[in-house]
Amino acid sequence: MIRAEHICKSFEGRTVLDDISVTFDTGKTNLIIGRSGSGKTVLLKCLVGLHAVDSGEIYYDDICYTALGFKERKAVRKNIGMIFQGGALLDSSTVAENVRLPLDLFTEQSEAEKRERVEFCLHRVRLENADDLYPSELSGGMIKRVAIARAIVLNPRYLFCDEPNSGLDPQTSIVIDNLIHEITEEYNITTIINTHDMNSVMEIGEKIVYIHEGRKWWEGTKEEILHADNRELNDFVFASAMAKRAKRAI
Amino acid sequence: MVTKLFAQIGQYFILMGKVFSRPEKLSIYRRRIIYEMEALGFNSIGLTAIISVFIGAVITLQMSINLESPFIPKYIIGYATRETMILEFSSTVVALILAGKVGSSIASEIGTMRITEQIDALEIMGVNSASYLILPKIVATVLFFPFLTILSILIGIFGGWLIAVFTGIMIPDDYVTGLLYDFRLYSIIYTLIKTCFFAFIITSVSAYFGYYAKGNSLEVGKASTRAVVASSIVIMIFNLILTQILLT
Numbered sequence: 001m002i003r004a005e006h007i008c009k010s011f012e013g014r015t016v017l018d019d020i021s022v023t024f025d026t027g028k029t030n031l032i033i034g035r036s037g038s039g040k041t042v043l044l045k046c047l048v049g050l051h052a053v054d055s056g057e058i059y060y061d062d063i064c065y066t067a068l069g070f071k072e073r074k075a076v077r078k079n080i081g082m083i084f085q086g087g088a089l090l091d092s093s094t095v096a097e098n099v100r101l102p103l104d105l106f107t108e109q110s111e112a113e114k115r116e117r118v119e120f121c122l123h124r125v126r127l128e129n130a131d132d133l134y135p136s137e138l139s140g141g142m143i144k145r146v147a148i149a150r151a152i153v154l155n156p157r158y159l160f161c162d163e164p165n166s167g168l169d170p171q172t173s174i175v176i177d178n179l180i181h182e183i184t185e186e187y188n189i190t191t192i193i194n195t196h197d198m199n200s201v202m203e204i205g206e207k208i209v210y211i212h213e214g215r216k217w218w219e220g221t222k223e224e225i226l227h228a229d230n231r232e233l234n235d236f237v238f239a240s241a242m243a244k245r246a247k248r249a250i
Numbered sequence: 251m252v253t254k255l256f257a258q259i260g261q262y263f264i265l266m267g268k269v270f271s272r273p274e275k276l277s278i279y280r281r282r283i284i285y286e287m288e289a290l291g292f293n294s295i296g297l298t299a300i301i302s303v304f305i306g307a308v309i310t311l312q313m314s315i316n317l318e319s320p321f322i323p324k325y326i327i328g329y330a331t332r333e334t335m336i337l338e339f340s341s342t343v344v345a346l347i348l349a350g351k352v353g354s355s356i357a358s359e360i361g362t363m364r365i366t367e368q369i370d371a372l373e374i375m376g377v378n379s380a381s382y383l384i385l386p387k388i389v390a391t392v393l394f395f396p397f398l399t400i401l402s403i404l405i406g407i408f409g410g411w412l413i414a415v416f417t418g419i420m421i422p423d424d425y426v427t428g429l430l431y432d433f434r435l436y437s438i439i440y441t442l443i444k445t446c447f448f449a450f451i452i453t454s455v456s457a458y459f460g461y462y463a464k465g466n467s468l469e470v471g472k473a474s475t476r477a478v479v480a481s482s483i484v485i486m487i488f489n490l491i492l493t494q495i496l497l498t
Binding site: 045048050073074075077078080081082084085086088089090091101102104105106160 | 368376
């Protein structure tokens with residue numbers, strides 16, 4: 001479980017996050033949704049510690065993450081996996097090298113054990129025979145799969161995904177969404193996904209938090225979102241003509 | 251502007267503090283140092299060799315044109331070529347050239363990693379990204395650039411000999427006599443010390459500009475240019491300081 005309490009963050013006097021308090025549940029796919037520029041990515045980066053918060057606290061289970069020093073945070077970070085918008089694979093390393101990097105750095109496993117673990121993770125994301133390829137040789141969907149494999153290689157307890165579907169076609173998006181959802185359930189991970197893709201919301205969203213202009217505007221389930229009485233949220237959820245027609249049908 | 255300069259210098263030293271903090275795992279660093287030696291050092295041999303052979307030849311040619319006097323022995327041309335190559339060209343000028351080649355490569359590589367969130371990915375894994383990315387480059391260049399300097403001296407001197415042989419501006423034996431005249435080992439030590447400093451400057455300054463790059467690919471290009479300019483200026487300043495300390 002990850003809990004944020006009264007998070008505030010501003011850049012050069014411009015408030016980006018304003019008093020956000022939210023709890024993300026273990027074993028569930030928690031979605032942060034909102035328009036571009038609403039503060040979703042900043043919230044995610046504050047949660048993982050890439051941005052320091054101006055005020056407020058973040059708890060990983062019972063550990064107050066914001067109160068930890070650099071060294072103590074390292075211990076928590078070993079339990080965090082993150083999938084970035086563009087994949088963020090190391091360009092100079094092959095697929096296998098990218099996935100095994102955390103093993104090389106933080107475990108004392110033998111070569112055979114590492115190879116086996118890398119193979120397992122790549123198999124888990126249904127990506128085989130790609131070990132020796134470089135990121136520049138991969139498609140967008142394959143990059144996301146490698147990023148997922150790298151994120152889960154150390155069996156993380158917390159998984160963060162920043163717009164995992166960006167740049168992917170709808171079919172591949174659903175495959176990636178389902179993969180993240182399966183992994184979350186299988187390993188009982190606290191997963192937080194940052195997205196503005198309504199397909200993802202309806203496909204895998206178990207807990208949804210809507211951020212609007214840096215504030216938490218609404219939270220609930222995917223069933224509740226369709227009937228929410230909140231104008232800004234409805235404008236976002238039913239933005240397309242097709243969705244508006246669907247809303248009228250509901 | 252002065253405030254910004256001091257802020258940057260402070261930020262640079264903070265970054266160096268992170269770079270030289272305890273590495274995660276030495277075996278990983280060993281592998282990366284070897285990789286960087288190839289990428290930053292070995293791959294610069296060709297450029298260094300081509301420039302050195304031509305500069306050596308040009309120095310010899312210019313010396314022979316300008317020292318045309320019955321009172322100046324011909325072997326002085328060989329001596330002057332050797333001293334120029336050892337004292338200044340093979341360390342300082344080669345460092346300036348490598349600041350362009352290696353420095354821009356480091357700044358753009360790390361800058362691209364920054365804007366594509368690869369550095370953030372390392373940080374999330376709990377890796378000290380500054381140390382992981384920059385330390386192997388610094389170690390690799392500080393260890394390898396002295397070899398480039400020695401190579402540059404030898405090839406430059408060889409270039410001078412070639413021009414003496416093929417143009418007939420002087421007797422090659424005179425050139426060799428000049429090369430052996432009043433040789434002091436300390437000159438080599440001086441130039442190698444300078445090279446180590448310059449290698450550190452090129453790598454760390456360029457890495458600094460790349461590491462703090464923000465925005466898009468345009469900004470990476472600008473960071474790369476700033477890295478080359480700043481490295482070149484710092485090299486010239488340290489050239490003066492080190493010469494004052496080591497040769498006077």
